[in-house]
Amino acid sequence: MTDKRELLDLLLENARYSTEDLARMTDLSEAEVVSTVETLEDEGIIRGYQAVVDWHRVKEEHIRAEVELNVTLDRETSYEDIAERLAKFPEVKTLQLVSGDYDFHLEVEGDSLQEVSNFISEKVARAPEITQTVTHYVMETYKDRGIEFEDDHGDDRLSISP
Amino acid sequence: MNLSDRVERVPPSGIRKFFELAEEMDDVISLGVGEPDFSAPWAARDAAIQSLERGQTSYTANRGMRELREAISDHVAERYALEYDADDEILVTTGVSEGVDVAMRALVDPGDTVAVPQPSYISYAPGVIFADGDPLPVPTREADEFKLTYERLEASGAADADVLIACYPNNPTGAVMTESELEPVAEFAREHDLTVISDEIYADLTYGHDHTSIATLPGMRERTIVFNGFSKAYAMTGLRLGYALAPPEAIAAMNRIHQYSMLSAPTTAQHAAIEALESCDDEVEEMVQTYDRRRNLVLSRFEEMGMDCFEAKGAFYVFPEVPGGDAETFAEELLQEQGVAVVPGDVFGSGGEGHLRVSYATGTEDLKEAMDRIEAFL
Numbered sequence: 001m002t003d004k005r006e007l008l009d010l011l012l013e014n015a016r017y018s019t020e021d022l023a024r025m026t027d028l029s030e031a032e033v034v035s036t037v038e039t040l041e042d043e044g045i046i047r048g049y050q051a052v053v054d055w056h057r058v059k060e061e062h063i064r065a066e067v068e069l070n071v072t073l074d075r076e077t078s079y080e081d082i083a084e085r086l087a088k089f090p091e092v093k094t095l096q097l098v099s100g101d102y103d104f105h106l107e108v109e110g111d112s113l114q115e116v117s118n119f120i121s122e123k124v125a126r127a128p129e130i131t132q133t134v135t136h137y138v139m140e141t142y143k144d145r146g147i148e149f150e151d152d153h154g155d156d157r158l159s160i161s162p
Numbered sequence: 163m164n165l166s167d168r169v170e171r172v173p174p175s176g177i178r179k180f181f182e183l184a185e186e187m188d189d190v191i192s193l194g195v196g197e198p199d200f201s202a203p204w205a206a207r208d209a210a211i212q213s214l215e216r217g218q219t220s221y222t223a224n225r226g227m228r229e230l231r232e233a234i235s236d237h238v239a240e241r242y243a244l245e246y247d248a249d250d251e252i253l254v255t256t257g258v259s260e261g262v263d264v265a266m267r268a269l270v271d272p273g274d275t276v277a278v279p280q281p282s283y284i285s286y287a288p289g290v291i292f293a294d295g296d297p298l299p300v301p302t303r304e305a306d307e308f309k310l311t312y313e314r315l316e317a318s319g320a321a322d323a324d325v326l327i328a329c330y331p332n333n334p335t336g337a338v339m340t341e342s343e344l345e346p347v348a349e350f351a352r353e354h355d356l357t358v359i360s361d362e363i364y365a366d367l368t369y370g371h372d373h374t375s376i377a378t379l380p381g382m383r384e385r386t387i388v389f390n391g392f393s394k395a396y397a398m399t400g401l402r403l404g405y406a407l408a409p410p411e412a413i414a415a416m417n418r419i420h421q422y423s424m425l426s427a428p429t430t431a432q433h434a435a436i437e438a439l440e441s442c443d444d445e446v447e448e449m450v451q452t453y454d455r456r457r458n459l460v461l462s463r464f465e466e467m468g469m470d471c472f473e474a475k476g477a478f479y480v481f482p483e484v485p486g487g488d489a490e491t492f493a494e495e496l497l498q499e500q501g502v503a504v505v506p507g508d509v510f511g512s513g514g515e516g517h518l519r520v521s522y523a524t525g526t527e528d529l530k531e532a533m534d535r536i537e538a539f540l
Contacts (some may be wrong), residue, residue, distance in 0.1 A: 009451075012523070013526075014526070014527075021459060021530065023462075024458055024459045024462035024463065025455040025456070025458050025459045026455070026458065027458075155192075155199065157192075157194065157195050157196070157197060157199070158181065159181060159184040159185055159190060159192040159194060159503055160177055160180050160181040160184055160192065160194040160195065160198040160503055160505060161177070161181075161194070161195055162175065162177055162195060162196050162283060162285070162286045162333075
């Protein structure tokens with residue numbers, strides 16, 4: 001495995017590993033870790049670092065919706081053109097072109113049901129090239145980006161074993 | 163009640179005391195655990211569940227399900243160049259523990275000597291005694307990276323033994339032996355006509371090199387019983403499943419004891435094991451990669467703390483030297499003052515004194531915290 005790939009793996013596991021620990025876990029020096037991570041960032045391979053939040057545990061309303069979008073293309077309008085405009089909205093957290101029954105898959109987040117539904121009906125559905133939207137409000141999240149949200153059962157192994 | 167002499171000959175495990183101490187305390191991070199912190203791959207667990215749903219809860223053939231023996235035969239051939247016939251050269255056991263016990267009883271007559279390299283897993287010497295044999299300790303040393311050498315075998319009188327136990331990758335030291343290092347051991351066994359019991363349960367957990375089985379060396383297949391199983395690589399300790407690979411007469415002898423004492427290994431576990439061999443290579447590889455990173459982390463931290471620790475390349479243990487040399491006191495005080503549990507090396511026999519067995523089969527965050535606490539303790 002290349003150094004880049006190794007560090008990418010470790011940062012995908014936990015983006016908050018310190019430089020020291022990254023160096024300890026690999027065969028790299030701390031200076032090499034710093035420069036390799038910088039290269040990953042400069043090349044646009046690493047696009048950012050974010051916390052994975054269980055919003056149920058935050059004492060405020062938080063709404064997430066998965067939205068399916070169908071669009072019509074014409075001579076002047078490509079998928080990229082539509083994507084570029086949609087991506088500008090801060091409410092749109094994820095935007096992907098997908099295969100299957102619809103064209104775009106969006107994740108939209110907001111502070112209330114009202115806010116999210118207004119956004120979809122006012123800002124998204126009204127765009128001329130968008131022919132159909134199907135909105136799924138997320139009711140429960142069990143796992144997000146590889147992290148399970150269920151309560152940790154703890155370590156049930158014997159504390160000492162041969 | 164009158165108890166047998168052979169039970170009296172075996173002292174209670176030295177691990178017990180630390181277990182009781184650790185169980186009494188809160189907020190203990192344990193690096194004293196001899197099993198993976200992962201659960202078995204989901205596909206294997208699911209196969210077990212499905213077998214239960216289908217109502218497959220009866221005995222299997224004494225030797226284990228045919229399908230499992232075939233999968234084992236293919237697996238060890240591909241992975242370790244070990245060629246064993248699913249028909250009459252493989253015995254599925256209730257963990258390697260049962261297998262080793264059965265092997266002792268199949269090989270050892272009263273008064274026979276079994277050479278037991280130490281430090282090593284705590285069950286070997288008691289197993290010899292339960293078979294009415296006499297264990298002969300063969301100490302290994304840190305200077306040899308806890309490998310077994312021709313000289314050590316000779317110096318300890320193993321030439322007169324009947325059976326030799328080998329356990330590489332090793333619990334508790336994490337030592338491994340390469341093909342060229344195993345050759346002199348094989349030579350010793352051939353010269354002195356020793357039967358070898360080779361416990362290779364950690365074979366999949368090696369870092370930076372591939373495992374070699376002593377049975378693949380010239381003239382060794384006919385005198386070796388190889389043990390492996392699903393506990394460590396597939397994180398299936400509680401499912402209790404291992405297997406023996408040996409020539410037909412040895413398998414038949416072991417099976418004679420196994421069929422009366424165990425009948426057959428757990429059926430549910432056998433279904434899980436078939437699936438594990440068929441579809442869980444990626445999960446195993448990922449676990450091995452994680453262990454290797456933690457191993458690097460722990461070795462680096464000990465080096466930074468100034469604790470001497472040879473580079474263990476197998477299993478999930480490192481075996482650092484204790485400053486001052488009194489491992490038991492060190493381990494006890496470390497537990498009481500910092501809430502970190504480790505196992506003093508003395509427990510694993512001669513050669514283990516002055517060392518600690520530190521298991522890195524613990525979540526990376528806990529491992530980091532434990533290393534911080536050990537550093538604070540020093």
